[in-house]
Amino acid sequence: xxxxxxxxxxxxxxxxxxxxxxxxxxxxxxxxxxxxxxxxxxxxxxxxxxxxxxxxxxxxxxxxxxxxxxxxxxxxxxxxxxxxxxxxxxxxxxxxxxxxxxxxxxxxxxxxxxxxxxxxxxxxxxxxxxxxxxxxxxxxxxxxxxxxxxxxxxxxxxxxxxxxxxxxxxxxxxxxxxxxxxxxxxxxxxxxxxxxxxxxxxxxxxxxxxxxxxxxxxxxxxxxxxxx
Ligand code: ADP
Ligand code: ADP
Numbered sequence: 001x002x003x004x005x006x007x008x009x010x011x012x013x014x015x016x017x018x019x020x021x022x023x024x025x026x027x028x029x030x031x032x033x034x035x036x037x038x039x040x041x042x043x044x045x046x047x048x049x050x051x052x053x054x055x056x057x058x059x060x061x062x063x064x065x066x067x068x069x070x071x072x073x074x075x076x077x078x079x080x081x082x083x084x085x086x087x088x089x090x091x092x093x094x095x096x097x098x099x100x101x102x103x104x105x106x107x108x109x110x111x112x113x114x115x116x117x118x119x120x121x122x123x124x125x126x127x128x129x130x131x132x133x134x135x136x137x138x139x140x141x142x143x144x145x146x147x148x149x150x151x152x153x154x155x156x157x158x159x160x161x162x163x164x165x166x167x168x169x170x171x172x173x174x175x176x177x178x179x180x181x182x183x184x185x186x187x188x189x190x191x192x193x194x195x196x197x198x199x200x201x202x203x204x205x206x207x208x209x210x211x212x213x214x215x216x217x218x219x220x221x222x223x224x225x226x227x228x
Pocket of ligand 2: 038039043044085161
């Protein structure tokens with residue numbers, strides 16, 4: 001059964017129709033990418049799942065249950081975490097403090113501490129800079145910290161908006177290796193937006209190609225890779 005099921009949703013911003021009947025599903029444990037150019041509707045699709053926008057038609061289901069119209073805080077508590085575009089870390093706080101913010105949302109301090117150790121073992125660069133300001137990290141490291149902070153909340157479904165934006169190919173591969181490690185270690189399911197399929201097909205299980213507020217193509221990444 002699908003962990004996430006988006007069913008024929010439509011979203012308008014005033015007169016602008018951003019999503020024109022978008023359906024997609026993500027199975028438990030899957031890594032799915034939505035690929036499309038700027039303005040395609042990718043961020044809107046993630047926002048519709050996280051509760052930041054409410055579709056005026058269609059449905060959004062988490063583990064079979066409709067979450068349409070639920071408040072973002074409620075959806076977060078049901079296990080959905082969104083990493084917005086743009087490496088949102090608190091630059092003047094330390095790496096440890098940034099992680100603690102994610103852990104704090106959990107309540108369970110012992111579990112949060114164990115998660116932190118697990119995340120730092122996957123991300124030794126963050127461990128080395130644990131007590132330095134997050135603003136001093138490189139762009140790629142800040143992106144990883146933003147992801148790590150979200151993982152500290154122990155989501156079932158992690159939504160990541162354009163983690164590769166502006167990063168070098170080698171760093172993009174590293175970010176995906178970390179995401180795939182986290183999937184295994186933290187039993188995560190991932191839905192990720194990207195502008196280009198370049199380098200993504202080798203990391204994702206499945207992709208949707210979106211353009212003009214519609215899904216144009218869906219396929220297993222391995223099949224699409226063979227066609228390259
Ligand atoms: P993408 O993430 O693929 O770049 P978006 O979902 O951000 O696409 O945007 C889809 C369309 O909706 C674009 O035309 C964008 O300008 C518009 N849009 C996005 N957010 C808003 C908003 N808050 N208000 C008005 N228009 C918006
Ligand atoms: P993305 O490509 O990730 O959607 P954008 O630069 O399009 O990023 O959007 C950045 C922010 O501005 C988002 O919160 C989006 O909802 C909002 N936004 C985008 N387009 C518009 C618009 N035409 N009018 C108002 N807000 C917009």
